[in-house]
Amino acid sequence: MAISLDKLVGFHQKALSVRSNRMEVISGNLANANTPGYKARDIDFNKAMKSAQYNQGNQGSLVKTHDKHISGRSQMQAEIEFRIPTQADTGDGNTVDSQVERNNFLDNGLRYQAGVMMLTGKIKGMKKAISGGGQG
Template sequence: MAINLDKLVGFHQNALKIRNDKMEVIAGNLANANTPGYKSRGIDFQKAMAQAQQSGGQSMTRTHEKHMSGGMVSSTEIGFRIPSQPDTGDGNTVEVQRERNEFLDTGMRYQATIEFLNGKVKGMKKAISGGQGQ
């Protein structure tokens, strides 16, 4: 019986990628917190996960060494956030406390997914070895 790793970890692989992308966007927002006119950006995790699940992990094959690889750096849609506080006068919409909270929340969820996957891998190793050793 073959083990399909995509079925086992595919959802979590997508979740890790999207959460990584989200943390990069938040880091960019925090880096531009004092930049006049900067508009805060964000990623809708639910929407991005739905898109990732629909794509079904389709990939392209590289047929020549000079061709670009088929893997996309990011297919996550990045949008602008709607500020919850009034404009401060410089046109910047970054809300530092909100960004920090989002970053911490996303980081904790990323770590939880890593821990879950580590547990899955340990379980597979144990099943393969018949419960013998580590």
């Protein structure tokens, strides 16, 4: 019986990728908290994961326009959207709320760490299954 690593870790790998991308976007927001006219952005994690599941169901295959082109798989696209402001305009057009960004950064970081722990557990379980669980 063949073991599919994509089935074992695929979802968790995609989730970690989205979380990592989201961390970069939130970091950019924090870095630009005092930049006039800067608009806060974010990645909708649930929407990105639904997109990943849809692409997985369609095998994410790319259309080849020539027989000699290499077959490939499309990457999950996490759409970056502008965040709806939660604070009154301060007059400079900047929509970054530092407290909200810090909370989102911490929450996303904790969820990323939890995802790493789950993925580590799956890999340890697979190693245990392959090695026979330590029985010898």
